[in-house]
Amino acid sequence: MDLILHPTYFIDVVSLVHLYHSNHVTLEIHDNYVKQTYRNRCYIAAANGKLALNIPIVHQKTGGSVPYNSIEINRTDDWATQHLKSIKSAYNSSPFYEYYETDLHELYRDIPKLLIDWNIKTLHWALDLLNIKKAIQTTDQYLDNDKARDLVTAKQIPILNTDPYIQVFQEKHGFLNALSALDLIFNVGPSAGVYLKSQYYLIKNTK
Template sequence: MTEQMNIILHPTYFPNIAHFVAIANADHVEFEVDDNFLKQTYRNRTYIYGANGKLGLNVPVIHSQKNRQKHRNVKIFNEENWQSLHWKSLLSAYRTSPFFEYYEDELQPLFTEKTEYILDFNLKCFEVICDCLQLELNTSKTVTYQKSIENKMDFRFLVNAKKEHPQDYDTYTQVFNSKYGFIPNLSILDLLFNEGPNALNYLESQTIIPL
């Protein structure tokens, strides 16, 4: 994808490949931070490739009694020991991958330090991943919520975990390939641990089609 573009999307928990293909090929990334929090989305979940296939990692959040709660106001339920469980799952899935040890020290603090709000945590994870990818980006955040966007490509639909938008991505070698074959569109962590410094080249060579 040679054309530069301005995009808008949701900050999600260790975004999947589709998110990062859009991000890596963008000139400017705007994060949607003024929307309402919805369940069944990637805002607080990601998928990795475990020993038994596709594995979901969910960040527990505190749902308000009110019907509508702004994404920016949603707190993480840190009474649960979810960070330790997620890190153990990543160790189990990827410690034999070519590049896990290469990025381990950068990522581990995300699973030990507490963050109060899911939005802040997602943005923190995003920054660390960009450092790992050596990806420099121009980013901004929305000030108000707009249902229709005119001056940028709208990739906010990618947040919906229940309705995958079909994309055709090149395969790469995954740890458990021989057991379950290639699983597309997993967390960026899967690509990073398997492809290492080549991950950014991979992302930039893929294309994504907006709705």
């Protein structure tokens, strides 16, 4: 199965399931920037429920479409420190947060200027920690792909309801679907590959 993905701020678990079961993965780098997507946000499970972590961007003065690969991260806000604090607050009691905390802080020490570069960096970081080996290429031109567009859209019902795994605050809020891969990493750790493999039945008949 071939998969096209728009680079996002820490790939979400639904997209990660698709990636895990794909033979070829291509990152779309020639699309336009679209609001209300995972391009500049991810979701984690916090004490009060689902929490969005948003990356501020530099807004370009244009009335038309803006290439995603030209979007810069706004560095006037100390958003990275706030995100790290929120992640720690959410997952400090999870089984594997302390195990991966140093790796997470190391990742945030060098944030690229462009949003797309940062998102690709977070993707490779997550895949490395989960020991997922995939050959990933990038597009030479824009590929209009319905599944890629559905996966990147944050403000709609996720295209899959993955099986529950143990989450922090689950007794309070129930299982939260389609959270950031951070949620899977900190709650499941090295067993994440087993979980992702078990989700094949959800996508085997999808195009």
